[in-house]
Amino acid sequence: MSQQPMTMPEGLGGVTADWSADKQAFPVPWGKAMMWIFLLSDTFIFSCFLTGYMNVRMSTTVPWPNPSEVFALTVAGKSIPLLLIAIMTMVLITSSGTMAMAVNFGYRRDRKRTAMLMFATAALGLTFVGMQAFEWTKLIMEGVRPWGNPFGAAQFGSAFFMITGFHGLHVSGGVIYLTVVAIRVLNGFYDRKGTYETVEVAGLYWHFVDLVWVFIFAFFYLW
Amino acid sequence: MAYVAIADRDHEHELHDPQSFIRKYIWSQDHKVIAIQYAVVAIAIGLVALVMSVLMRLQLGFPDTFKLITPDHYYQFITMHGMIMVIYLLTALFLGGFGNYLIPLMLGSRDMVFPYMNMLSFWFYLLAVLVLVAGLFVPGGPTGAGWTLYPPQAILPGTPGATWGIICMLASLAIFIVAFTMGGLNYVTTVLQARCRGMTFMRMPLSVWGIFSASILGLLAFPALFVSAIMMTLDSVVGTSFFLPAVSSMGENLKHSGGSPLLFQHLFWFFGHPEVYIVALPAFGIVSDLLSTHARRNIFGYRMMVWAILAIACLSFVVWAHHMYISGMNPYFGFFFATTTLIIAVPTAIKVYNWVLTIWRGDVHLTVPMLFAIGFIFTFVNGGLTGLFLGNVTVDVPLSGTYFVVAHFHMVMGVSPILVVFGAIYHWYPKITGRMFDERLGKIHFWATFLGTYAIYLPMHYLGILGVPRRYYAYSDSIDFISPSVHIANEWISISAVFVAAVQLIFLFNLVWSYFHGKPAGGNPWRATSLEWQTPDTPPKHGNWGKDLPVVHRWAYDYNVPGAPNDFIPQNQPPDGSVPAGRDHGVKA
Ligand code: HEM
Numbered sequence: 114m115s116q117q118p119m120t121m122p123e124g125l126g127g128v129t130a131d132w133s134a135d136k137q138a139f140p141v142p143w144g145k146a147m148m149w150i151f152l153l154s155d156t157f158i159f160s161c162f163l164t165g166y167m168n169v170r171m172s173t174t175v176p177w178p179n180p181s182e183v184f185a186l187t188v189a190g191k192s193i194p195l196l197l198i199a200i201m202t203m204v205l206i207t208s209s210g211t212m213a214m215a216v217n218f219g220y221r222r223d224r225k226r227t228a229m230l231m232f233a234t235a236a237l238g239l240t241f242v243g244m245q246a247f248e249w250t251k252l253i254m255e256g257v258r259p260w261g262n263p264f265g266a267a268q269f270g271s272a273f274f275m276i277t278g279f280h281g282l283h284v285s286g287g288v289i290y291l292t293v294v295a296i297r298v299l300n301g302f303y304d305r306k307g308t309y310e311t312v313e314v315a316g317l318y319w320h321f322v323d324l325v326w327v328f329i330f331a332f333f334y335l336w
Numbered sequence: 337m338a339y340v341a342i343a344d345r346d347h348e349h350e351l352h353d354p355q356s357f358i359r360k361y362i363w364s365q366d367h368k369v370i371a372i373q374y375a376v377v378a379i380a381i382g383l384v385a386l387v388m389s390v391l392m393r394l395q396l397g398f399p400d401t402f403k404l405i406t407p408d409h410y411y412q413f414i415t416m417h418g419m420i421m422v423i424y425l426l427t428a429l430f431l432g433g434f435g436n437y438l439i440p441l442m443l444g445s446r447d448m449v450f451p452y453m454n455m456l457s458f459w460f461y462l463l464a465v466l467v468l469v470a471g472l473f474v475p476g477g478p479t480g481a482g483w484t485l486y487p488p489q490a491i492l493p494g495t496p497g498a499t500w501g502i503i504c505m506l507a508s509l510a511i512f513i514v515a516f517t518m519g520g521l522n523y524v525t526t527v528l529q530a531r532c533r534g535m536t537f538m539r540m541p542l543s544v545w546g547i548f549s550a551s552i553l554g555l556l557a558f559p560a561l562f563v564s565a566i567m568m569t570l571d572s573v574v575g576t577s578f579f580l581p582a583v584s585s586m587g588e589n590l591k592h593s594g595g596s597p598l599l600f601q602h603l604f605w606f607f608g609h610p611e612v613y614i615v616a617l618p619a620f621g622i623v624s625d626l627l628s629t630h631a632r633r634n635i636f637g638y639r640m641m642v643w644a645i646l647a648i649a650c651l652s653f654v655v656w657a658h659h660m661y662i663s664g665m666n667p668y669f670g671f672f673f674a675t676t677t678l679i680i681a682v683p684t685a686i687k688v689y690n691w692v693l694t695i696w697r698g699d700v701h702l703t704v705p706m707l708f709a710i711g712f713i714f715t716f717v718n719g720g721l722t723g724l725f726l727g728n729v730t731v732d733v734p735l736s737g738t739y740f741v742v743a744h745f746h747m748v749m750g751v752s753p754i755l756v757v758f759g760a761i762y763h764w765y766p767k768i769t770g771r772m773f774d775e776r777l778g779k780i781h782f783w784a785t786f787l788g789t790y791a792i793y794l795p796m797h798y799l800g801i802l803g804v805p806r807r808y809y810a811y812s813d814s815i816d817f818i819s820p821s822v823h824i825a826n827e828w829i830s831i832s833a834v835f836v837a838a839v840q841l842i843f844l845f846n847l848v849w850s851y852f853h854g855k856p857a858g859g860n861p862w863r864a865t866s867l868e869w870q871t872p873d874t875p876p877k878h879g880n881w882g883k884d885l886p887v888v889h890r891w892a893y894d895y896n897v898p899g900a901p902n903d904f905i906p907q908n909q910p911p912d913g914s915v916p917a918g919r920d921h922g923v924k925a
């Protein structure tokens with residue numbers, strides 16, 4: 114539009130000018146904008162899950178099992194609380210690191226390194242899901258079921274399987290997503306398309322899944 | 337060459353029309369085709385809900401006459417009717433239908449930002465509807481838990497459809513939410529990021545503002561329903577106790593214990609209240625445009641209208657517990673929610689004043705869309721006022737659970753948005769099909785529907801004040817507060833309901849008949865300013881704008897501008913008065 118100012122005003126005025134510009138409100142690609150909005154929506158999903166969990170934890174009349182005992186691993190005869198979860202959390206946080214590096218190499222159009230780092234991220238994600246499967250198996254062997262468990266309130270198992278399951282699905286979906294994008298990086302799809310934005314968008318999703326885990330960890334395992 | 341998505345293509349990028357019939361009309365990624373697919377499915381399933389409401393009214397008006405309608409059926413009709421109307425008809429029609437059709441056209445884009453996902457959105461919606469319909473045929477029939485699906489009763493024996501029916505309902509809702517999310521992300525991102533040159537936020541028609549805010553509400557409110565659907569499914573199928581306290585049902589202690597039925601109510605209404613605005617905001621937006629166009633006046637207080645929409649959207653997340661006053665709550669919470677509820681009436685009232693001031697001394701053309709728009713003002717004011725009563729805890733407690741609430745919400749979210757839907761269909765029909773509808777049939781349809789709905793819902797206020805409870809199968813004379821006048825009122829309401837339902841056939845007939853025999857409409861029969869009326873072809877072709885994207889120079893409400901040669905100036909009319917590029921028959925200057 115011809116009347117549009119050529120220079121952007123500074124500070125708050127700049128924000129307003131930006132938002133009220135024609136064509137687009139945020140100077141980002143569509144995919145990225147859409148991913149942000151999706152993640153906002155997904156935040157509400159996980160918030161509802163966590164609120165629901167806290168609510169039943171209050172409403173149940175039976176004492177809540179002690180997570181540090183339930184989630185302990187016995188190593189060399191000693192019971193170490195939350196050992197597995199700590200490792201899982203480390204794995205996931207590391208994967209966020211590799212993802213961030215992948216995005217960085219994506220900016221530089223370094224096809225090989227971007228793809229390799231994304232595969233590494235996916236592998237770490239897969240490790241996380243694997244350890245989660247191990248944890249589920251262990252608890253199921255100990256008699257924890259969605260409808261009841263030997264340690265206390267039935268809602269413990271219900272919330273545990275539901276929330277970690279839903280998060281695990283997010284991680285598994287993310288692994289597939291990352292793998293597909295990484296393969297496309299490798300075969301030059303994004304070079305032909307002229308932009309590596311998809312790598313960054315996938316990265317956003319991955320960091321989000323990681324962040325959600327931190328909240329699940331804090332509210333379910335530590336509390 | 338760099339990739340350019342269809343929504344943003346200019347003349348350097350060839351547009352390839354899909355050629356085969358399937359790609360063009362069925363497996364289509366064109367927002368206009370998707371819009372029509374959404375609308376057709378929504379109206380079809382809406383007719384099912386309409387038939388159910390007639391059956392319910394027959395039972396209420398003439399108890400003991402229709403032996404086929406058992407109490408179980410009655411509850412199943414009530415539930416399916418409510419859920420279909422709110423979600424599968426209104427939400428899908430306003431966002432999937434009008435949202436899809438209008439957003440790219442009004443914003444001067446070629447399509448939604450991610451057309452493939454947009455297409456998937458429709459197919460998931462169709463799947464959701466099919467699962468819902470499948471629920472009618474499973475053993476035990478559909479759920480009869482009421483559209484609010486409150487547990488424990490929704491999943492315990494005694495309620496119809498407590499085993500299979502409720503699962504179909506919950507599954508269908510979950511699929512619907514997935515469908516909506518794919519569509520909603522598209523609508524929001526398109527509005528944010530893919531407007532044409534010159535189309536700033538404050539030049540967007542209010543229809544787009546309404547649909548845009550409603551889509552955001554949907555993206556943030558549906559998660560609560562999604563989560564509660566998952567939890568209730570687990571309770572019912574796996575045996576968890578999220579929503580089930582210790583219950584003894586039919587003399588047996590069930591295995592559940594420790595869950596919280598109130599949790600469900602909170603989750604449900606955290607979704608449920610924004611949901612009423614998901615339906616209301618698009619209606620607000622569209623009606624503003626109808627009033628302005630057909631009164632040849634600029635919308636009064638455009639900026640105020642935008643801020644009111646946004647204020648309502650924000651506030652709608654902090655009023656949900658006004659649906660739960662009778663569930664019992666701390667008086668301080670009651671106070672909080674009553675206050676927020678009354679506050680939300682302020683921006684709502686501002687909008688009503690602005691609508692009235694828009695047509696005040698305007699050059700009002702009583703076209704069919706205008707009649708529906710004016711009808712909306714009446715019914716909406718009516719329903720809004722009863723909402724003010726219900727917002728107060730002390731008034732609500734005796735009235736909640738009576739026909740007063742039924743009258744309130746039908747006025748405000750049943751009749752009002754439906755009137756806008758009709759008005760909008762008549763308004764955009766010429767653009768969608770290229771032909772005019774039959775004016776006379778449209779007017780008959782309006783008057784019969786408008787007066788008919790008053791005949792139905794006005795008496796319900798009276799019933800409510802008498803204390804007649806809602807969701808009852810029959811009112812026997814042995815209940816001594818049910819006075820004989822209640823029965824008379826019920827008969828009257830039922831006869832009116834059958835009449836109004838029958839009148840809708842005129843509407844359907846008009847749509848179909850005019851498609852083949854209507855007068856050719858030309859590109860801009862209402863002499864309207866917004867971009868969708870300035871397309872080079874009517875109906876618009878794939879890609880909407882031919883070679884060049886439009887450029888916008890003004891807001892959407894330049895009607896009767898002093899000194900202008902026409903009584904309207906299209907949004908893409910350059911200030912120097914030259915003819916906008918790429919238009920062949922928008923205006924006869
Ligand atoms: C002035 C604004 C409004 C106020 C103050 C208001 C207030 C209320 C209150 C307090 C209730 C609860 C009644 C009860 O269950 O005891 C209610 C119910 C309801 N309202 Fe509104 N309302 C307003 C506008 C709307 C709008 C715009 C819509 C929809 C477009 C709407 C749709 C509904 C529905 C569907 C219910 C009943 C749900 C049910 O129990 O099945 N309301 N309203």
Ligand SMILES: [Cu+2]
Pocket residue numbers: 608609612655656658659
């Ligand atoms: Cu409400």
